[in-house]
Amino acid sequence: DAKTTQPTSMDCAEGRAANLPCNHSTISGNEYVYWYRQIHSQGPQYIIHGLKNNETNEMASLIITEDRKSSTLILPHATLRDTAVYYCIVRVAEYGNKLVFGAGTILRVKS
Amino acid sequence: DAGVIQSPRHEVTEMGQEVTLRCKPISGHNSLFWYRQTMMRGLELLIYFNNNVPIDDSGMPEDRFSAKMPNASFSTLKIQPSEPRDSAVYFCASSLAREYEQYFGPGTRLTVT
Numbered sequence: 001d002a003k004t005t006q007p008t009s010m011d012c013a014e015g016r017a018a019n020l021p022c023n024h025s026t027i028s029g030n031e032y033v034y035w036y037r038q039i040h041s042q043g044p045q046y047i048i049h050g051l052k053n054n055e056t057n058e059m060a061s062l063i064i065t066e067d068r069k070s071s072t073l074i075l076p077h078a079t080l081r082d083t084a085v086y087y088c089i090v091r092v093a094e095y096g097n098k099l100v101f102g103a104g105t106i107l108r109v110k111s
Numbered sequence: 112d113a114g115v116i117q118s119p120r121h122e123v124t125e126m127g128q129e130v131t132l133r134c135k136p137i138s139g140h141n142s143l144f145w146y147r148q149t150m151m152r153g154l155e156l157l158i159y160f161n162n163n164v165p166i167d168d169s170g171m172p173e174d175r176f177s178a179k180m181p182n183a184s185f186s187t188l189k190i191q192p193s194e195p196r197d198s199a200v201y202f203c204a205s206s207l208a209r210e211y212e213q214y215f216g217p218g219t220r221l222t223v224t
Contacts, residue, residue, distance in 0.1 A: 034212070042218075043115075043202050043204070043215030044154070044202070044213075044215045045215065046212035046214065049212065087154075098156050098159055099144075099156065099213060100156065101146075101153060101154040101155075
């Protein structure tokens, strides 16, 4: 699985959009970009994933560049409850394939 | 849906004792994963099962660790004998084939004194 690079930490004002970047310059054609987050003392939570096209669900939007070497997770209206560690993971979407977690980005949403 | 269930939520034991952590995956899920999280090493995959069969146990630290999945609704992670460096939060996750996202349990916080 390709390696990802994320900023160590970011701050965001409550109610504003949080944009979390991720670099994955060695991504292969069959690898997806996944985002998970971990709120303090809880298990990681799936957010969204994508291959080429931009994706949106009830939690967030995922913007993947045309060359697929980087992506951005967007939380449109961040709340205090979005304070968490956000993990960007690249992997082949095969049945039962494992996730490899890096250090992630600590997002602090402030009032 | 109850989600992934783990027990116990907290475990404190003395060095040398046997520890058994338990996991009930989401009903119908085909894959089950055991992770360990520490401040020093972050979140690491220990072992995972597909259809109750262990697929990759390369993350299991040493022979003191063992995991079983006797049926589709239950798995155990055993440490015997336990050591203080095993202190960590242990997470279990499950997933359904063709959906790929993993659903994590609340974790078991293990402290070995």
